[in-house]
Amino acid sequence: xxxxxxxxxxxxxxxxxxxxxxxxxxxARRVMPTPKSGPIDTLPEQAIALLRQACQDAGVAESxxxxxxxxxxxxxxxDGGLIGLATPNxxxxxxxxxxxxxxxxxxxxxxxxxxPAVRIENDCVAALVAERTFGAxxxxxxxxxxTWSTGIGFGFCVDGHVLRGKNGNAGHAGHMLIxxxxxxxxxxxxxxxxxxxxAGRNLGDRLGMPTAELFAAARAGDAAALAHVHEAARxxxxxxxxxxxxxxxxxxxxxxxxxLHHGEWLAPLVSEEIRRHFPAxxxxxxxxxxxLGNLVADxxxxxxxxxxxxxxxxxxxQPWSRLAPLPG
Numbered sequence: 380x381x382x383x384x385x386x387x388x389x390x391x392x393x394x395x396x397x398x399x400x401x402x403x404x405x406x407a408r409r410v411m412p413t414p415k416s417g418p419i420d421t422l423p424e425q426a427i428a429l430l431r432q433a434c435q436d437a438g439v440a441e442s443x444x445x446x447x448x449x450x451x452x453x454x455x456x457x458d459g460g461l462i463g464l465a466t467p468n469x470x471x472x473x474x475x476x477x478x479x480x481x482x483x484x485x486x487x488x489x490x491x492x493x494x495p496a497v498r499i500e501n502d503c504v505a506a507l508v509a510e511r512t513f514g515a516x517x518x519x520x521x522x523x524x525x526t527w528s529t530g531i532g533f534g535f536c537v538d539g540h541v542l543r544g545k546n547g548n549a550g551h552a553g554h555m556l557i558x559x560x561x562x563x564x565x566x567x568x569x570x571x572x573x574x575x576x577x578a579g580r581n582l583g584d585r586l587g588m589p590t591a592e593l594f595a596a597a598r599a600g601d602a603a604a605l606a607h608v609h610e611a612a613r614x615x616x617x618x619x620x621x622x623x624x625x626x627x628x629x630x631x632x633x634x635x636x637x638x639l640h641h642g643e644w645l646a647p648l649v650s651e652e653i654r655r656h657f658p659a660x661x662x663x664x665x666x667x668x669x670x671l672g673n674l675v676a677d678x679x680x681x682x683x684x685x686x687x688x689x690x691x692x693x694x695x696x697q698p699w700s701r702l703a704p705l706p707g
Contacts, residue, residue, distance in 0.1 A: 382445020386433070387680030388426050390451040390486075391502065392468030392529060395422075396677050397430040399437045399444070402689050404698020407436035408677065415469055416478045422469065423489025446496045448683030450505035450676045451486065452530070455547045461487035462499050462547065467566035468530070474566060498683045502526075503550050504541060505679030506669075507534030510632045512682045513694060514670040521629040523622060524669075527615060528635030530566075531574045537626050552622055553578070557614065573618045577611040579637050594641055612645045616652025623653060624660050634669035642668055674699060 384406075389396040391413060398408040409432045414421045426449075434441050456463045463483040464470070470484065471477035490497050500508070507524035516522040520539035526532045531553030535542040542549040558571035562585055565575035575581050583590035586607060596604035619631055633642060646666050654661050669675055678699055685693075693699075 382443070382686065384437075384439050384443045384445065385681060385684045385686070386430055386444045386447040387677060387684070388430060388447060388449045388451075388490075389502065389505075389676040389680050390422070390426060390449065390464075391676065392452055392466065395426050395429060397426065397433045398677050398681060398702075399430070399433045399439055400681055400685075401437075401439070402686075402692070404693065404696065405681070405702055406439065407433045408702060409433045409436065413469060415471070419479075419481050420485060420489045422464070422484050423486055423492075427490065427493045444494075445686075446498065446684035447490075447494050448505070448680040448685075449486075449490065449497060449499040450502045450680040450683070451499060452532075453501045453548055454551060455486075455499075455501070456483055457546055458483050458485055459488065461485070461491070463487070467568075496684075499547075500543070500679075500683055501532070501534070501547055501550055502676050502679065503532035503534035504543065504547075505534075505683055506634065506671075506675040507536060507541060507632075507679075509671055509675050509679035509682045510669060511536065512685070512690060513678065513697070513699070514675070515632045515667040516630050517694075519630055521627065523619075523626065523628050523631050524675075525619070525631055525633045525638075526635035527577070527579075527633065527637040529579050531578050531615075531618070533622065535622075535626060535628075537628070552618065555618060555621060557617060557621070573614065576614045582607075582611060590637070594637075598641075598644070608641075608645070609648060612648040613652045615645075616649040619649065619664075619666075620653045620656050620661065623664055624657065627660065628664065630665045630667055632667045632669055634672070634675050636673070638668070639672065671699070674702060677702075 387398040396410045409429045464486040467473040470481040471479035472482035524534040533550040533552045553574040554572045563575035579590045597608040
């Protein structure tokens, strides 16, 4: 029997969002800062509490949720056969500055205590599913979703197949090592990976200034700031080139706060870096801006469990447009 409602949970390093939808579209959404202290199951327990609040706002009984999709930052590890979360942005055992000693959060086990039907995917995989369902690359068989934000993440689709890997971590190309720079330190411990070089927080930390100020100065014509931003765009383009050579992809859909604010003037630099290498592999590769903006992960969580019969109607009505964009 088709469910009357579905739920979605998006777990990021800074916020957790819960959303409830019916056949006509999203009905309610709640957002809270990501919890980073307390018992090790605090995150899944508070995510469930947030989903229940969204259900109350929508006037929907929790028992009416047929499925719940979960879009989460990674990486994932298998914890007793279930998905555990070991992200440095949340788990203090991997980032000593955080106020917890969590090593692996029992994400799936914690959620399944309350939700009998749940599907968990990496947030960039979920975003890719959303963009292929409602966004910039509907039904495109060879495409990649990329986020350039606090971190750098990817979701891969090849020959119409979304790639996941042995633990659901396919797409962690932000941790490709592409430089010998020792000052480009990533939260994972790498030096010189893509995220260490250009992710919003790492780029600003390395240069000793807030990233927003760096980009503002560059747009205002400051020569030093402009040089740093152009270098970051070239590193980003080189990462996309590397992915192109591995996957023979056709289209990149790019989101994340850095790209949403600055993509329109960085895109030519990124495209040039891709295309100046090995044209036989890179000719025809396109860059597209996400059509779903910073709602892409929330919609991605829903798209993981959305009944097929709802999709064509949603494509016509775009009911997610009634949701307020998230800040950032």
